[in-house]
Amino acid sequence: GCRMRIVVWLSITSLWLGAAWAVPAKEERKGEKPKEDLVLYENLDLDNYDLTLDNYGEILDLSNYEELYDYGDLAPKIEVGTLAPRPKDPTALPDLGTTAEAPKLRPLTTASPIHPAPIPAQGLPSCLLCLCIGTSVYCDDANLEHIPLLPPETTYLYARFNRIGAIRASDFTGLKKLKRIDLTSNFISWADADAFRLLPSLQELILPENRLTALPELPRSIIRLDARLNRIPSTGLRPEAFRDLKQLQFLHLSDNQLEYIPAPLPASLRSLHLQNNNIQTMHEDTFCDSQDHSQIRRALEDIRLDGNPINLSLFPDAYFCLPRLPTGHF
Numbered sequence: 001g002c003r004m005r006i007v008v009w010l011s012i013t014s015l016w017l018g019a020a021w022a023v024p025a026k027e028e029r030k031g032e033k034p035k036e037d038l039v040l041y042e043n044l045d046l047d048n049y050d051l052t053l054d055n056y057g058e059i060l061d062l063s064n065y066e067e068l069y070d071y072g073d074l075a076p077k078i079e080v081g082t083l084a085p086r087p088k089d090p091t092a093l094p095d096l097g098t099t100a101e102a103p104k105l106r107p108l109t110t111a112s113p114i115h116p117a118p119i120p121a122q123g124l125p126s127c128l129l130c131l132c133i134g135t136s137v138y139c140d141d142a143n144l145e146h147i148p149l150l151p152p153e154t155t156y157l158y159a160r161f162n163r164i165g166a167i168r169a170s171d172f173t174g175l176k177k178l179k180r181i182d183l184t185s186n187f188i189s190w191a192d193a194d195a196f197r198l199l200p201s202l203q204e205l206i207l208p209e210n211r212l213t214a215l216p217e218l219p220r221s222i223i224r225l226d227a228r229l230n231r232i233p234s235t236g237l238r239p240e241a242f243r244d245l246k247q248l249q250f251l252h253l254s255d256n257q258l259e260y261i262p263a264p265l266p267a268s269l270r271s272l273h274l275q276n277n278n279i280q281t282m283h284e285d286t287f288c289d290s291q292d293h294s295q296i297r298r299a300l301e302d303i304r305l306d307g308n309p310i311n312l313s314l315f316p317d318a319y320f321c322l323p324r325l326p327t328g329h330f
Helices: 002-042
Strands: 131-133 136-138 156-158 180-182 204-206 224-226 250-252 271-273 302-304
Parallel strands (some): 136 156, 156 180, 180 204, 204 224, 224 250, 271 302
Antiparallel strands (some): 131 136
């Protein structure tokens, strides 16, 4: 019994001594941890710490951001490449080292500008200078100075608003099918006497807004002549210039320098425009045959004489064969 009490006492004593040694060690470790944390915080400048967009990349390292967060389970991985597949054969790839050298551009200078060489309009056929549609040739506003070479099948020619200064007989040679010529608003001051006479099919000759001082001889096939706004005096018309034109229906010579009405006029005439000239007098046989009072001229219904210094009331016997009186000052 005595031995049992000694063993119990020794066990209690050893437990008490172990507990006494353990308490100071634990308290010492608790005291050391705050000291280590204080050392770490001392290395940070918390007073000047400011997180902005300017220093955001310096504070947080985003270079391995994709490595830290794996989004493989959210979306499939997409490989960005070219639309065309890469050739398997390396020889099929272009050799970038042997590319041609880019040409060197000359600097622009304002001292001597370079203008394109002018195209000689006289030597080129009209279908290279103008627009050809079927048998019609359109040369409006093409800066022409001469009538271009026309295809032999040309039926209609429109060369308005150009700089044509003269018409030669050779300009329309061989054009047997040509029916209409429109040269409105050019600089034409002269036309060869045979420029139009040898055109067997010509029906309309349009020449307003030019500088003509004389009319060439016209073919007998002509139906319409328009030479308004020129400089034609009465001496610029051949004597009895319109008598043999049996198909002429429209004769427009307004805004010229005529001193008298051109006579005789063909029976086919329907419209005569002579306004704004210098006509001062009229012959009694200008429109009607003074010896044949039974004559009736039904076709001539449109006569314009306004804008002339003539008093039409002084010639009452000159209109008896007309369906209506001329327009002008009575």
